[in-house]
Amino acid sequence: MVYTLKDFKYIDSHTHFFSPEMFKSIWNFFEEHKWPISYKLPNDDLIQILKKNHVKAFTTYNYAHKKDLAEEMNEWTNEFVKENLNAIPFGTVWPEDENREEYIEKLFKLYNFQGIKIQPLVQEFYPNDQRMKKIYKIVEKYNKIITWHAGTAPYRNEYVGIKNFQKFLDNFPDMKLIIAHMGAFEYDKFIKLLDKHENMYLDTTMIYIRDNIFPERKIKRPKPEVLLSYQDRILFGSDFPNIPYSYENSLLGLLDLDLSRNFYRDIFYKNAKKLFNLKID
Numbered sequence: 001m002v003y004t005l006k007d008f009k010y011i012d013s014h015t016h017f018f019s020p021e022m023f024k025s026i027w028n029f030f031e032e033h034k035w036p037i038s039y040k041l042p043n044d045d046l047i048q049i050l051k052k053n054h055v056k057a058f059t060t061y062n063y064a065h066k067k068d069l070a071e072e073m074n075e076w077t078n079e080f081v082k083e084n085l086n087a088i089p090f091g092t093v094w095p096e097d098e099n100r101e102e103y104i105e106k107l108f109k110l111y112n113f114q115g116i117k118i119q120p121l122v123q124e125f126y127p128n129d130q131r132m133k134k135i136y137k138i139v140e141k142y143n144k145i146i147t148w149h150a151g152t153a154p155y156r157n158e159y160v161g162i163k164n165f166q167k168f169l170d171n172f173p174d175m176k177l178i179i180a181h182m183g184a185f186e187y188d189k190f191i192k193l194l195d196k197h198e199n200m201y202l203d204t205t206m207i208y209i210r211d212n213i214f215p216e217r218k219i220k221r222p223k224p225e226v227l228l229s230y231q232d233r234i235l236f237g238s239d240f241p242n243i244p245y246s247y248e249n250s251l252l253g254l255l256d257l258d259l260s261r262n263f264y265r266d267i268f269y270k271n272a273k274k275l276f277n278l279k280i281d
Contacts, residue, residue, distance in 0.1 A: 003255050005053065005248060008264055011272035012050065012058040014147075014180060014205040014237025017043060017087065019076050022062070030242060039241035046241050047084060053247055056280055057272070058240075059088045061147065063119040070094045071103045078111050088276055089113040090147065094123070095131035104135055108142040114276055115145030115176070120159035122149075127159075127168035136172055145176040145275070153184035153206075153214050162189045174199055176275070178235065181205050184214055187222050194233050201275060202230075204267065205237035208253040209245065224257045227267075234267045235275070 018026065020042065027037045039046060050058055060077050064070035074091045081087040091107045093100050093116055107113040116139065120127060127150070139146055150165040162183065169177075174197070182202045183190025194200055206213060207221050214221075227234060238250040255264070273280065 008268045010055045010268045013235040015058040015240045017060045036244045057086045061117040064092045064094045067096045091116045117147045119149045147178040149180045151183040162186045203235045203237035205239045209249045210253045231263045231266045236268045
């Protein structure tokens with residue numbers, strides 16, 4: 001059966017929202033590195049685009065890239081979600097911040113954030129950095145989530161890759177985790193982790209677009225039958241607004257796989273609703 005975008009409702013489990021000043025800096029950086037941004041718009045306009053695409057809820061992923069910035073970003077996010085009730089709040093942390101434990105505790109105890117996003121490719125620290133150990137324990141104490149850019153796509157450095165991530169996972173095997181980009185380019189290795197770690201999920205961000213922007217390396221992106229085997233552990237994500245193509249392309253590539261209606265209902269909506277415990281219809 002051929003489905004259209006209007007046949008489903010969506011929770012986008014991988015969107016970014018920053019202050020206007022921070023967005024401007026990020027977009028300038030991306031475009032200097034030949035990554036054109038299709039949606040350089042104010043936050044209110046970005047939210048309207050999501051609504052027009054039947055997105056019922058969306059994450060606030062952001063990440064600090066230097067010392068003494070994370071707490072301010074988290075406070076901005078908290079104000080943002082007060083004004084946008086369909087936003088799913090995630091915080092950020094920097095391992096050199098002296099008050100990192102205090103502000104992460106605050107996110108969960110007072111603000112009820114869903115978790116934190118960690119981006120080793122940009123933040124440049126190892127997943128098992130000892131300075132982060134107490135942060136991870138706080139996340140675990142409150143039964144919250146860490147979203148990881150743990151794989152090697154679209155670029156790599158010494159901090160990413162499954163070997164580095166495994167060192168963290170060995171110490172926190174039961175934590176709720178989302179692996180961005182399905183662990184690209186190490187798809188198969190991250191998928192196998194799902195069998196051992198029942199609280200781990202993968203998001204589809206940038207993987208199943210019609211024109212694959214990730215150059216295929218030794219391992220091809222997961223086949224449809226693999227997706228069906230793990231359809232309760234996969235979340236739809238787009239990376240909006242930091243994408244060089246139309247938002248619809250994030251969805252149409254998945255629909256092109258021509259899988260079951262139940263599969264699409266799960267990955268587009270039901271899995272995220274359950275994981276984030278959202279009170280929406």
